[in-house]
Amino acid sequence: MNFDELFGHLGQHTVDGLAKGSIYALVALGYTLVYGVLKLINFAHSEVFMIGTFAVLGVWNLLGADGTQGVAMTLLLLAAGLLGGALASGATAVAVERVAYRRLRQLNAPPLIFLITAIGISMVLSETFGIWQGRLVVGMPTLIKQKVAFTIFGTEVTNTQLITIVAALVMMFALDQFINRTRYGRGVRAVAQNPDAAALMGVNKDRVIMLIFLLGGLLAGAAALLYSVRYGNTRFNVGFLLGLKAFTAAVLGGIGNLRGALLGGLLLGVVEVYAATLTQSNWEDVAAFVVLVVVLLFRPTGLLGESLGRARA
Amino acid sequence: MPDEREVLLDVDHVTLRFGGVVALNDVSFSLYKGEILGLIGPNGAGKTTCFNVMTGVYKPTSGGVLFDDKKITGKKPHEINRMGVARTFQNIRLFPEMSAIENVMVGTDSRHYTSVLGALFRLYRVKVKPEELPRVDSSNGLVRTWQQVARTSAKIFGLSRHTLEERAGERKSLELLRLVGIEHRANELARNLPYGDQRRLEIARALATEPKLLCLDEPAAGFNPAEKEQLNQLIRKIRDMGYTVLLIEHDMRLVMGVTDRIVVLEFGKKIAEGTPAEIRDNPKVIAAYLGESADAA
Amino acid sequence: MTETPNEGRLSGVSNFFAGVGNRWRGLPKWQRGIGFLAFVAFLYYLPLLGVPGLTWLRTDSIEGGNNWAGVLFTCAVYVLIALGLNVVIGLAGLLDLGYVGFFAIGAYAVAIFGSTQSPVVKSLQDKFDLAPEWAITWAICIPIAIALAMISGVILGWPTLRLRGDYLAIVTLGFGEIIRIVIRNSTNWSGGPAGIASIPGPQGAPSADNHIFGLIDAKPWYWLALSIVLLVVFLVRRLENSRVGRSWLAVREDEDAAAVMGVNPFKFKMWAFAIGAALGGLSGFLFASRQGFIEPNQFNANLSILFVAMVVVGGSGNMAGAALGAVLLAYLPERFRDFSEYRFLVFGLALVLVMLLRPQGLLPSKRRARELKDRQEEVAVGA
Numbered sequence: 001m002n003f004d005e006l007f008g009h010l011g012q013h014t015v016d017g018l019a020k021g022s023i024y025a026l027v028a029l030g031y032t033l034v035y036g037v038l039k040l041i042n043f044a045h046s047e048v049f050m051i052g053t054f055a056v057l058g059v060w061n062l063l064g065a066d067g068t069q070g071v072a073m074t075l076l077l078l079a080a081g082l083l084g085g086a087l088a089s090g091a092t093a094v095a096v097e098r099v100a101y102r103r104l105r106q107l108n109a110p111p112l113i114f115l116i117t118a119i120g121i122s123m124v125l126s127e128t129f130g131i132w133q134g135r136l137v138v139g140m141p142t143l144i145k146q147k148v149a150f151t152i153f154g155t156e157v158t159n160t161q162l163i164t165i166v167a168a169l170v171m172m173f174a175l176d177q178f179i180n181r182t183r184y185g186r187g188v189r190a191v192a193q194n195p196d197a198a199a200l201m202g203v204n205k206d207r208v209i210m211l212i213f214l215l216g217g218l219l220a221g222a223a224a225l226l227y228s229v230r231y232g233n234t235r236f237n238v239g240f241l242l243g244l245k246a247f248t249a250a251v252l253g254g255i256g257n258l259r260g261a262l263l264g265g266l267l268l269g270v271v272e273v274y275a276a277t278l279t280q281s282n283w284e285d286v287a288a289f290v291v292l293v294v295v296l297l298f299r300p301t302g303l304l305g306e307s308l309g310r311a312r313a
Numbered sequence: 314m315p316d317e318r319e320v321l322l323d324v325d326h327v328t329l330r331f332g333g334v335v336a337l338n339d340v341s342f343s344l345y346k347g348e349i350l351g352l353i354g355p356n357g358a359g360k361t362t363c364f365n366v367m368t369g370v371y372k373p374t375s376g377g378v379l380f381d382d383k384k385i386t387g388k389k390p391h392e393i394n395r396m397g398v399a400r401t402f403q404n405i406r407l408f409p410e411m412s413a414i415e416n417v418m419v420g421t422d423s424r425h426y427t428s429v430l431g432a433l434f435r436l437y438r439v440k441v442k443p444e445e446l447p448r449v450d451s452s453n454g455l456v457r458t459w460q461q462v463a464r465t466s467a468k469i470f471g472l473s474r475h476t477l478e479e480r481a482g483e484r485k486s487l488e489l490l491r492l493v494g495i496e497h498r499a500n501e502l503a504r505n506l507p508y509g510d511q512r513r514l515e516i517a518r519a520l521a522t523e524p525k526l527l528c529l530d531e532p533a534a535g536f537n538p539a540e541k542e543q544l545n546q547l548i549r550k551i552r553d554m555g556y557t558v559l560l561i562e563h564d565m566r567l568v569m570g571v572t573d574r575i576v577v578l579e580f581g582k583k584i585a586e587g588t589p590a591e592i593r594d595n596p597k598v599i600a601a602y603l604g605e606s607a608d609a610a
Numbered sequence: 611m612t613e614t615p616n617e618g619r620l621s622g623v624s625n626f627f628a629g630v631g632n633r634w635r636g637l638p639k640w641q642r643g644i645g646f647l648a649f650v651a652f653l654y655y656l657p658l659l660g661v662p663g664l665t666w667l668r669t670d671s672i673e674g675g676n677n678w679a680g681v682l683f684t685c686a687v688y689v690l691i692a693l694g695l696n697v698v699i700g701l702a703g704l705l706d707l708g709y710v711g712f713f714a715i716g717a718y719a720v721a722i723f724g725s726t727q728s729p730v731v732k733s734l735q736d737k738f739d740l741a742p743e744w745a746i747t748w749a750i751c752i753p754i755a756i757a758l759a760m761i762s763g764v765i766l767g768w769p770t771l772r773l774r775g776d777y778l779a780i781v782t783l784g785f786g787e788i789i790r791i792v793i794r795n796s797t798n799w800s801g802g803p804a805g806i807a808s809i810p811g812p813q814g815a816p817s818a819d820n821h822i823f824g825l826i827d828a829k830p831w832y833w834l835a836l837s838i839v840l841l842v843v844f845l846v847r848r849l850e851n852s853r854v855g856r857s858w859l860a861v862r863e864d865e866d867a868a869a870v871m872g873v874n875p876f877k878f879k880m881w882a883f884a885i886g887a888a889l890g891g892l893s894g895f896l897f898a899s900r901q902g903f904i905e906p907n908q909f910n911a912n913l914s915i916l917f918v919a920m921v922v923v924g925g926s927g928n929m930a931g932a933a934l935g936a937v938l939l940a941y942l943p944e945r946f947r948d949f950s951e952y953r954f955l956v957f958g959l960a961l962v963l964v965m966l967l968r969p970q971g972l973l974p975s976k977r978r979a980r981e982l983k984d985r986q987e988e989v990a991v992g993a
Contacts, residue, residue: 040776041776041779041780100962100965100966103966104965104966109965109969111775111776112703112705112775113965113969115705115775115776115779116705116918116922116961116965117961117962117965117966119707119915119918119961120919120958120959120960120961120962120965121958121962122958123912123915123919123954123955123957123958123961124955124958124959124962127952127954127955127958128955130954131951131952131955240787240911241787244780244783244784244787247780248780248784251777251780282791282795283791283795285787285788285791286788286791286792288784289784289785289787289788292780292781292784293769293770293781296769296770296773296777296781297769300773300777368870370866389869389874390866390869390870391869391870391871391872391873391874391875394869394870394871394872395872399870399871400870402867406864406866406867407864407867408859408860408863408864408867408868409863410859410863411856411859411860411863415856415859418856419856419857419860419868419871419873420871420872422853422856422857422872422873423871423872423873424872425853427852427853428853428854428881429849429854429881429885432848432849432852432853432854432855433845433848433849435848453640455640456640475852475853478853479852479853482853518871519871521871522871522872
């Protein structure tokens with residue numbers, strides 16, 4: 001147990017954990033949105049994220065990113081990556097809903113069937129990429145060279161950490177506003193609270209469901225971009241562990257609760273980085289799992305409680 | 314009049330709040346052994362909520378429920394069933410993919426002892442009376458030999474508790490199906506039964522757990538007058554077999570005709586208690602039901 | 611070769627099976643008995659399969675094909691896994707996505723306690739001054755493997771079986787992966803990423819002197835596994851046709867109603883989980899004994915999902931269905947080599963298609979209600 005390292009650089013590790021957690025939070029939102037409305041774990045969401053990373057890679061390769069470009073080009077690449085990742089992920093999420101879930105909803109299938117279908121889809125998507133892109137880790141160009149952006153209270157914050165955290169917070173804020181302030185958001189909350197009543201009041205349930213899959217997918221695409229910037233690689237099964245952790249984050253904060261997803265994601269990121277520091281990174285994945293079990297054991301509704309409708313986002 | 318009788322169930326100052334809503338407000342009443350008690354009230358009066366407190370689905374905010382002088386509140390549903398409370402559901406909840414007799418056997422199982430190890434290894438043997446030994450009745454020589462072996466081994470080693478319990482369960486389940494009048498449908502899947510038979514099956518399943526108290530939650534919902542009359546007789550028959558019955562019902566005529574005593578709830582409060590005749594003339598009850606008098610009469 | 615089943619063809623296949631099944635159930639009891647015995651005899655004969663017209667079934671009938679008996683052994687191990695997972699998913703209705711964890715625990719139990727190369731055995735040798743050939747006997751490792759798997763099942767189930775079904779799925783998925791990570795990281799007792807070699811079989815550590823359970827001839831291994839499968843089928847049937855099976859079904863259909871009828875849902879779910887875990891451990895044990903060498907990467911999370919696929923595609927709740935799924939899954943990639951690269955893809959696809967078109971699986975479970983009819987007639991006669 002390397003306590004000296006952890007407490008010697010507690011600030012740095014915390015910031016790193018927050019950056020890592022921001023990615024979890026963005027993916028967790030996808031789980032939480034779908035769960036809040038459909039009471040269903042969208043298992044295939046991890047693959048939605050995975051496809052986002054490959055889309056980012058594809059866009060960068062297309063535009064000839066090689067890590068030597070100037071500031072303007074870097075910004076362009078980031079924007080293009082965001083667009084490509086978000087579109088690919090959003091389209092995948094919506095396609096999954098249209099092809100599989102909608103039919104199951106029409107059949108009024110029990111939750112177990114949804115779950116198994118979602119697992120099957122997840123497997124199909126990741127295997128397709130495994131066969132197409134190979135099963136090894138695929139490297140990406142390093143877009144942003146790690147640099148200390150500023151130092152606060154003796155804690156160095158790097159530029160990528162800063163970008164990750166700020167971008168995630170901005171998107172969270174935008175989503176929060178969207179759900180709480182717009183007509184579409186009101187529809188989402190209405191369906192989450194009482195689908196039948198909402199349908200009677202003229203809310204198109206299928207459109208709302210499509211919308212939440214789209215939103216979840218877009219956010220997963222954004223997370224894919226931030227992940228690509230941070231880690232600089234991807235793989236056909238990159239979604240598996242990340243999806244599991246993002247789901248853990250969603251449960252930790254209270255699944256179905258948007259602010260809960262943010263809190264859960266950040267908290268889990270920090271816990272993981274601490275655990276990784278203490279154990280030389282061998283046990284960080286185990287830490288997330290232990291957190292999940294402990295939360296489910298003592299507070300199954302999560303830290304902030306479940307409810308998309310009631311918790312005011 | 315009935316106060317000298319033995320109390321089976323005692324609802325003692327039960328209050329239940331959901332957030333700010335008071336679903337039950339200081340409700341108290343007793344149920345005596347061997348009687349049929351009706352629990353009535355307009356829609357939303359808290360009948361089913363009261364029922365759910367009694368069967369352990371909800372925990373009361375304050376107060377408690379005593380059954381056979383033992384505290385029932387805070388116990389798990391299956392423990393309450395073992396204490397001797399069985400119920401049916403307002404919206405039928407059978408096991409749809411199991412046959413009728415299997416549904417009832419789930420009920421008889423609750424009084425049996427065989428569990429996983431007993432079913433797997435069947436080592437716990439019980440001596441059996443000669444008439445319970447396996448029969449030798451086949452005309453096929455090979456099968457007959459096998460039956461003889463089975464009979465002899467049962468004579469020497471007895472039968473496993475699993476086997477005996479299965480047989481007893483089957484026999485009793487058939488009897489119960491006969492009691493409620495659907496034994497000819499024993500092998501049909503519960504979901505394929507007509508609506509009325511599903512309701513009857515629920516009663517048979519509840520009786521199979523050998524309860525001291527049988528709680529019926531609107532058993533006549535959706536019945537026509539002839540079916541209601543049958544149900545009326547069935548409930549009396551069940552009482553005459555020694556069960557105590559708690560009946561939640563909307564249909565005033567059924568309640569008035571079959572119960573010994575009636576408790577009336579309105580807005581979570583008990584507003585009256587007495588014999589059907591007393592209740593019929595109680596001004597508070599009349600006022601409470603005024604809005605519904607059309608369908609109540 | 612990759613099958614593209616549309617709705618019609620899919621239901622055609624299973625209608626065929628259902629037709630056979632109905633005919634079968636219509637036969638008198640003694641004829642069924644004889645038919646079953648003949649089928650079992652055929653299963654024992656299978657590794658020697660030389661009937662003209664059927665030899666194309668053998669995996670060594672294609673170029674570079676694997677040892678036929680070895681493939682049969684794998685099939686038998688997968689069937690054992692399917693039978694265990696069928697108890698959990700099919701009978702009790704619990705979605706366990708971490709079944710590979712129990713498989714790994716069983717495999718590592720025999721490796722850690724039975725292999726002379728394992729760090730645990732070595733330290734025991736040092737501590738008690740034992741000979742370097744000393745290790746725990748294979749036969750004693752059987753109960754150890756089963757018990758360890760069962761205990762871990764109970765430890766995992768205790769907190770999670772009270773939760774909603776979908777949470778259980780996620781937690782078990784995590785569990786399967788965690789077991790692998792723990793094994794990989796714990797170099798001091800599990801051999802770490804390098805794995806453990808020299809895992810014993812019924813005749814002790816692998817060596818050229820093992821004439822029956824050796825490395826080359828897989829036939830005895832297959833017969834051993836088949837015998838275990840038949841024993842397990844017999845035992846699980848006993849459970850199905852008892853109070854336990856009824857309680858599982860009742861809990862699966864309507865947990866609250868079952869509880870009100872006196873079934874303790876937690877207890878029976880826990881039993882299903884523990885029995886499933888025990889069978890997973892047993893199959894892992896067999897797998898490791900035959901392999902002689904295991905390493906953590908053989909137990910990745912995809913396998914768990916493959917296991918679920920074989921139970922669900924075959925027909926959950928029905929042992930024959932689950933076994934069929936397992937055989938298809940183990941056999942097809944071996945016989946049709948071009949297929950093996952795509953097997954996860956194809957089985958994922960099969961999972962989705964079956965769920966969308968025929969959620970009850972190829973061989974749906976129809977047996978129970980009929981079975982009771984037989985018994986009820988007996989009662990009527992007896993009364």
